[in-house]
Amino acid sequence: MESNSRRSFIKKSALVSAGISLLPNLSYGINLNKSKKKEILKLAFIGVGLRGMNHLNNALNRKDVEIIAICDIDSSRIQISLDKIKKANFKAPKIFGKDSYDYRNLLDLEDVDAVVISTPWLWHTKMAVDTMKAGKYTGLEVSAANTMEECWDLVNTHEATGSHLMILENVNYRRDVLAVLNMVKQDVFGDLLHFRCGYKHDLRHVKFNNGKQAYGGGVEFGEKGTSEAAWRTQHSLLRNADVYPTHGLGPVATMADINRGNRFVSISSNSTKAVGLNKYIVENGGKNHPNAKLKWKQGDIITSTIETANGETIIVTHDVNSPRPYSLGFEVQGSQGISEFDYHTQRIHIEGKTKAHEWEGMESWFQKYDHPLWKKYGNSATEAGHGGIDFFVLNAFIESAKENSAPPMDAYDAAAWSAVTPLSEVSIENNGDAQDFPDFTRGNWIKRKPYNWIKDKF
């Protein structure tokens, strides 16, 4: 872990810190280095596993970026990336990854403008903090932070350095999510009251594999597993918390203007017993497999209810260890009506529009309120992963970085959304006792203006 790069980084960041301590922090919401918009953004990627590769692929479809550097400690991922970059007729990037901290040598490169971080969770905040300190525009995969201290690290570093952080929550760009956001902003639902969302996804074949393939084929994880099973599963073994809240909560937070005229005030979380992972191991690896003896801390279904300053409630569900169809289970309810939408259900009831006491389908609503971005980019977007949403999230990142302007989902959002993990952990331990959210904006939510999501630029 100790390397030349790490020592040189520490020396450099110490200088940065010293500089900051002499200067009062005037950078709140304004980047100190603002200059005219870049035509070409010089990108680097830390982590080019399955998720990072998706972002790299989308970048290679663009005319406004150069790939300056890539970093991964797995040389096979580097090779796959180099092949793709070459095939796309991009200049060959510099390579990093000789050890876990080699990414800091990447951050030393003067000509990198922006960095996309797609690594295991425990590296997220550490790498994002280092990237902001290096003066780069920072894109960070979800979840952004694992602990309350890390949530503050993201906010404090953003404010101290003036570097922007964007949390790369792709679900915020789902076509249905953006259409419903458009409806919320145009007051279709009236006074907002209640939201439901969550991550309801059978991940058992992701959490366990045979060490060769990414998904399934065995009940190994950690050192004997590969891909996400190599690092993700350990969180289920030792933490009873909603460790992955942002796919559901990100879209809802934008609808409710969280950190921009509203904020999360408190959370109560409850967990079921932990049954699913042991059952999966026994059924697929036998009761004598060493992993069948493990006691899993993470309850199979975790329910959190958040109260907001404006008097809404939000139910967030984490449900990943049981057989079930995929759903983020979105519901939006206001004084004028209600909508439920996920992959298997799209229905709405709006007073005065829908027949009393009935549901109607959402097709005509989705057409009427289709988001300008989807109207403009729908065709090119659908070639990217995850039904096109990855195009939009990277597009917003790159366009924001070219302007060096505040991103739509910033360090305060990353902190507030990710804070669900440590807060739910404490609440569950106390049978649901309410936990207060820190106000990461330091009171500024009362004057921060809502981000304008309904535009066709990005």
Added chain:
Amino acid sequence: MESNSRRSFIKKSALVSAGISLLPNLSYGINLNKSKKKEILKLAFIGVGLRGMNHLNNALNRKDVEIIAICDIDSSRIQISLDKIKKANFKAPKIFGKDSYDYRNLLDLEDVDAVVISTPWLWHTKMAVDTMKAGKYTGLEVSAANTMEECWDLVNTHEATGSHLMILENVNYRRDVLAVLNMVKQDVFGDLLHFRCGYKHDLRHVKFNNGKQAYGGGVEFGEKGTSEAAWRTQHSLLRNADVYPTHGLGPVATMADINRGNRFVSISSNSTKAVGLNKYIVENGGKNHPNAKLKWKQGDIITSTIETANGETIIVTHDVNSPRPYSLGFEVQGSQGISEFDYHTQRIHIEGKTKAHEWEGMESWFQKYDHPLWKKYGNSATEAGHGGIDFFVLNAFIESAKENSAPPMDAYDAAAWSAVTPLSEVSIENNGDAQDFPDFTRGNWIKRKPYNWIKDKF
């Protein structure tokens, strides 16, 4: 309020209490007066408004009951009842209702075996306690109790008198609910993990009317309203609590064997702001209507999460002040699969049966697991109100009372289900802090055997 009947009642119940205080309570779960099964049950009705009339109508379809007495302070309801009783060729009943406590004179009748109570909520526990003290088999409409003290009153009186109390929760007899209960008992869902349920019903036209018709036509309530608006709406004005939990929670409680090998341990409740009722008054009565100035205490949507001793969680929703389609929003989830079912959605996923990651419809499941009671009585049941469920709940009450045996939903159930009201009120006031459930069984839930719901008798 003070009448001869009240004084004579007090005298009588004082004697009963004296008798009990000399005798150790050996009656736990056993009725002291058990005797051979009655062929004909002698029934009385306290309250023959819309709800009580439904029970009366179902009783008049039977061959095994006599209607000994009816009580209502509204003489027009008495007249409607008498007409119906006459038309059904039943003997004319004795009439009570000359004042609010005249029901106690009804309870003095020696030849009444069982009493059905369908009155405003604030009378429920008081009347049920008096009925049990009078030695009658007691049927009580939902919700059973308004406060924690009343929950204990039901349990204490049952134990002290040996009289049985059945809470008349009709939703427990819905065809889909009983089929899913049957599936639960046959282990279709595996280890139970998570339930959702609630009362999601736009009641604005019930809470307000013009004082002439039961539903809508104005924005009056209380003294100027009629039917439920005369008494129900006041609860919304002054209490922020889930005041009506049992339609959702009753069915879930039977699936989870609550009070019979399991119990509710704690509850966390959160409320949204109160917007809907004021909006309805302003939109339908104008902003200058006196009721437009009222501040409604009840939040529009109340979310409670209950933890059980066996490690399940239950989300209970109370959502009655907003435009929305009716739903009790049932979800049952276990280690083997999940089902969501209400009037607009019926879908299921069971591992090994359903295609991975997909939902399937429930028609074949409902057929396979149709409850013996519905197979037997389905045709005669569907003539009764509420899709036939009122036939079954009254049938269970009458058959239990004829045997004088413990009912399927007893005083402990009535107390535990109704305790959601006072507990949610305290939790909401404390932003969701967990509140402990009392153990109304005094520890006996660890040895009480699950009630056998899957039989064709009642």
